Amino acid sequence: MASAARRPSPPCAAPAQSRASSGKTQRRRLNRGGDRQANAALYRIVLSRLRWDDRTRDYLRRRLSEGKTRREIIRCLKRYVAREIYRLIAAIKTAACHTDPDRTAS
16 A cells, blocks of 8 residues: 555545654654544544454554554554545545536535
């Protein structure tokens, strides 16, 4: 999923990042702007998946073994969930536009 040609995630919901590196330490700082309710919803979705979804728990274990912190892993999962939700919403809007030609996607 880490391709250079990937479309950016929607800025209103996804936890945006900026570089905050120093020396050999590679870090990213979160942009605290955006929709707080959407961010809270993404966080709850990720926590639910961590508790109930086997794929997400496997992902957590794999990333922990790579040396990532739990906080970094949750941040990554929030981005994945935001992309997934964005694709679902875009597909619904596209389907609605194809069924009703007078309606436009906005």
